[in-house]
Amino acid sequence: MPRNLDITALRSFTAVADEGKVTAAAARLNLTQSAVSMQLKRLEEALNQPLFDRSGRGIALTAEGELLLGYARRMIALNDEIWTRMTDEQFEGELTFGVPHDIVYPHVPVVLRRFAREFPRVKVTLNSTFTTALKSDLERGRADLILTTEKETPPGAEVLEQSQLVWIGALQGEAWKSRPLKLAYERACIFRPIVQSALDDAGIPWEMAVDSEMTRSVEATVSADLAIHSQIEAAVPPYFEVIDHGGALPSLSAIRINMYLADGPKRPMIERLATLVREAYGVSGGMKLAAE
Amino acid sequence: MPRNLDITALRSFTAVADEGKVTAAAARLNLTQSAVSMQLKRLEEALNQPLFDRSGRGIALTAEGELLLGYARRMIALNDEIWTRMTDEQFEGELTFGVPHDIVYPHVPVVLRRFAREFPRVKVTLNSTFTTALKSDLERGRADLILTTEKETPPGAEVLEQSQLVWIGALQGEAWKSRPLKLAYERACIFRPIVQSALDDAGIPWEMAVDSEMTRSVEATVSADLAIHSQIEAAVPPYFEVIDHGGALPSLSAIRINMYLADGPKRPMIERLATLVREAYGVSGGMKLAAE
DNA sequence: TCACTCCATCAGGATATCGGATCGTTTGAT
DNA sequence: ATCAAACGATCCGATATCCTGATGGAGTGA
Secondary structure (H helix, E strand, O other): OOOOOEHHHHHHHHHHHHHOOHHHHHHHHOOOHHHHHHHHHHHHHHHOOOOEEOOOOOOEEOHHHHHHHHHHHHHHHHHHHHHHHHHOHHHOEEEEEEOOHHHOOOOHHHHHHHHHHHOOOEEEEEEOOOHHHHHHHHHOOOOOEEEEEEOOOOOOOEEEEEEEEEEEEEOOOOHHHOOOEEEEEEOOOOHHHHHHHHHHHHOOOEEEEEEEOOHHHHHHHHHOOOOEEEEEHHHOOOOEEEOOOOOOOOOOOEEEEEEEEOOOOOHHHHHHHHHHHHHHHOOOOHHHHHHO | OOOOOEHHHHHHHHHHHHHOOHHHHHHHHOOOHHHHHHHHHHHHHHHOOOOEEOOOOOOEEOHHHHHHHHHHHHHHHHHHHHHHHHHOHHHOEEEEEEOOHHHOOOOHHHHHHHHHHHOOOEEEEEEOOOHHHHHHHHHOOOOOEEEEEEOOOOOOOEEEEEEEEEEEEEOOOOHHHOOOEEEEEEOOOOHHHHHHHHHHHHOOOEEEEEEEOOHHHHHHHHHOOOOEEEEEHHHOOOOEEEOOOOOOOOOOOEEEEEEEEOOOOOHHHHHHHHHHHHHHHOOOOHHHHHHO
């Protein structure tokens, strides 16, 4: 006794149920009438149930057949979903995801992992530079989805999180006490002008201890307690700590993490990636939910 | 190119994914190693995707394989659900459903129809007599589920609806104005003593115009406007109407529609039937929902 | 380096499935 | 009442599919 249903037979079954005639169903399926008839017979024998009422012209479902019909449709739908998911071109390709390097953690790795699980045939390239570079990438079509750190949320952007910019340094570091204050920033870091003008306004002398292109240099310098840096409160790496300066340093402005989506044929997958990002940041994503 | 997945192959696929080895999976499936190996090959060829990573000892899923694994489990689960639903003895048998004749409408036909759709292999016998007879049927195991009309809700019963007992008569009938008041009731009708004592208390003379075993006789007499009857407000048939007596007749007591479930091996299906009854009466059925 | 394990592949045979033809039944028109 | 058309079940021969058992090659640990 076969324990497994044959999807082909279920297709014939639903076709016959729809048409009410074996011959018509067979024509629609590009099969012979005899083939379809045999499939129905096998199905009935396997389940040991009469599925059709053959009295009279044509062929009508029995109560058992009605029950199976619902299940058969679900089965076929699932089969087809698997098929498109695994083979359809729509679900393969490449996506470029731009994220400022300082907010890659903690959420982005999780998002990438989940997305890869859902769309294994899509290769996601993570591009982590600075907000300004990312925005130009998006405009030129060199990125499909970007996150940014900005003071405002311009039109076309979607805010994921609003967080405070805070001073950070080495664990139990003392560098923040020295004057002139030693800073370490990448050249294009968007926080750099914010920090500099805040210090100028507060009348605190400062100097750029490291003025590099490389994130590594900055990290190393801060780790060695030779300079301090600033970071969004929600994304401080574990090997640094927020400086408890007790008012000795100026407060920094609030910063928003924004998201921008590119348009185009890849939009459905971009939306899906964006949804995962929203979930990671704990944003409801109301529209998407409402649509389902 | 096959558009339909083979459940057998999916079974092998999940077994291999679980075991991590083709040989072990084959043993579990009572198949040869080569058979399983070829099934995997066919799956990969059909989907045109590598599902396993064969480098090294054993065999591990690729990202595509992981995606398929989730789907495969759903597919197999659905297949097995269909199989048990269509062939398992658990879902065939007979059920006796006892309902007082005067509340068969409007809900019972709907319930029976839905239940038959869900369990075509279960034959439901509808037994409609009087509340007292139904309760004794249930106690003697001659009924699996009964509804009753009673003033109270005894322990072991569940109230479905509380409704007023009202006077009914023929459409635009005048019979309620005559004295002595002409009544038509079946001999065992549970409403009969209620009505009689209400009339006695109000000092209204009455006589039993029809005192029959047959519902038909009662209906015919009332339809002919020769007598009046009483009925639960929520279940007045369309060919009768509630008498607008303006206080000339006494108010009748409130009546509850209760439900009793028999215990035993058929309990799961009885529960399901009870759930449909609750839904029809608009009762939440909290416990059942909480359990899911 | 040498067994040992594990998987892919090949050849042969059993089984399943399909297409074409035939037969019996129902149905509606004459 | 009769008959032709429509329809589904079934039989037969051809083919395709799938399984078993055997063989070979690749990786692995002593």
